[in-house]
Amino acid sequence: MVNANIDFHLEKVPVQLKNLTKKFMDEGKIITAVDNIDITFEKGKLTTLLGPSGCGKTTTLRCIGGFYKPEEGEVLIGSENVRGVPPYKRPTGTVFQNYALFPHMSVFENIAYGLRVKKMSNKEVKDKVNKGLKLLQLDNMGDRLPTQLSGGQQQRVAIARLLVNEPKVLLLDEPLSNLDAKLRIYMREEIKNIQRELGLTTIYVTHDQEEAMTLSDQMAIMNEGRIEQIGTPIEIYNKPANKFVGDFIGEANFLEGSIERIVENTALVRIDDYKIKSEVDSNKYAEDDDVLIMIRPHDVEICNEDEADIITKVRWAAFIGAQVNYQVFMPGEDDFTVYDYHADQIKSAEEDINLKIKKSLVIEKL
Ligand SMILES: Nc1ncnc2c1ncn2[C@@H]1O[C@H](COP(=O)(O)OP(=O)(O)OP(=O)(O)O)[C@@H](O)[C@H]1O
Numbered sequence: 001m002v003n004a005n006i007d008f009h010l011e012k013v014p015v016q017l018k019n020l021t022k023k024f025m026d027e028g029k030i031i032t033a034v035d036n037i038d039i040t041f042e043k044g045k046l047t048t049l050l051g052p053s054g055c056g057k058t059t060t061l062r063c064i065g066g067f068y069k070p071e072e073g074e075v076l077i078g079s080e081n082v083r084g085v086p087p088y089k090r091p092t093g094t095v096f097q098n099y100a101l102f103p104h105m106s107v108f109e110n111i112a113y114g115l116r117v118k119k120m121s122n123k124e125v126k127d128k129v130n131k132g133l134k135l136l137q138l139d140n141m142g143d144r145l146p147t148q149l150s151g152g153q154q155q156r157v158a159i160a161r162l163l164v165n166e167p168k169v170l171l172l173d174e175p176l177s178n179l180d181a182k183l184r185i186y187m188r189e190e191i192k193n194i195q196r197e198l199g200l201t202t203i204y205v206t207h208d209q210e211e212a213m214t215l216s217d218q219m220a221i222m223n224e225g226r227i228e229q230i231g232t233p234i235e236i237y238n239k240p241a242n243k244f245v246g247d248f249i250g251e252a253n254f255l256e257g258s259i260e261r262i263v264e265n266t267a268l269v270r271i272d273d274y275k276i277k278s279e280v281d282s283n284k285y286a287e288d289d290d291v292l293i294m295i296r297p298h299d300v301e302i303c304n305e306d307e308a309d310i311i312t313k314v315r316w317a318a319f320i321g322a323q324v325n326y327q328v329f330m331p332g333e334d335d336f337t338v339y340d341y342h343a344d345q346i347k348s349a350e351e352d353i354n355l356k357i358k359k360s361l362v363i364e365k366l
């Protein structure tokens with residue numbers, strides 16, 4: 001946690017990427033790691049960049065930090081276009097996966113490193129480092145070596161080392177991935193608290209969905225070098241922009257159908273013999289459109305036949321304690337998952353099952 005009495009000069013600025021493209025050459029082949037992205041990271045907010053391995057998260061972060069030079073596009077930090085500015089002159093601070101502390105240097109000297117590079121006077125260095133130590137409640141640990149600290153304390157040293165340089169933007173690339181599960185949960189709370197109290201614009205790369213949901217003010221979902229959607233965790237979960245996002249965040253079923261009717265924001269979607277009411281953006285979809293709808297497994301209820309939207313059979317069932325997971329037969333689909341949270345008995349394979357769809361969303365045109 002942060003010592004609130006220590007006053008640091010940290011400025012809040014947004015970060016803007018405009019038409020940013022970064023390519024690599026790999027054995028004569030061009031790889032477009034970041035493909036013409038446009039995004040604003042709001043000032044003072046924590047935004048996660050989330051997406052599958054290889055989608056371009058680290059490359060994006062490194063373009064912001066100045067470690068890669070983009071082929072096209074601009075990076076603006078506040079109102080400053082940082083094209084051509086080397087990393088150490090950018091108002092950014094980067095935390096890498098393993099914190100990259102110098103093992104042979106004391107905690108004090110680790111934090112002092114960047115200030116000494118800038119040739120600050122000894123007095124200034126001492127003042128700033130002591131302030132950094134206090135801020136991150138590492139008061140009596142200046143003389144220790146990094147190996148004499150816990151994982152959490154090492155992380156705080158890594159953050160203190162950045163903060164003494166008074167960055168405007170914090171860049172973190174999977175900072176918790178080396179930690180065990182328990183420490184990871186503890187540390188993500190710490191990061192959130194530090195970020196919130198300092199109010200620094202923070203861009204946080206992860207491929208851990210839960211980590212992203214817990215930490216984010218905003219999430220940016222990346223896929224193949226592009227941003228698929230930006231929004232709060234709730235917006236992304238409840239209103240994914242397309243199948244990729246719906247599938248990537250949380251559990252989802254998808255069914256193909258066609259729109260019979262639209263009344264305000266509700267579409268009646270015909271799927272084989274069934275008709276399902278589905279939330280729809282009536283500006284984007286019209287009657288007779290062939291569409292994909294998304295249904296989350298917990299938005300389906302097992303009901304009596306007369307209330308059912310879908311009458312089918314169980315493919316298989318698994319009792320996992322808090323719920324029963326059913327796979328059921330569905331026209332044209334291999335998988336359709338339903339969670340039953342109120343089971344006092346479990347249906348067996350081939351048994352009839354009646355389903356009420358409590359919520360679904362028209363997600364894509366086919
Ligand atoms: N220095 C490089 N040379 C060639 N190709 C690269 C280089 N760095 C990254 N790439 C390629 O660019 C793409 C994006 O890589 P990047 O490291 O940004 O992905 P990522 O989203 O951070 O993935 P991960 O979650 O695995 O860390 C990948 O296809 C990767 O192989």
Ligand SMILES: [Mg+2]
Binds near residue numbers: 058059
């Ligand atoms: Mg990466």
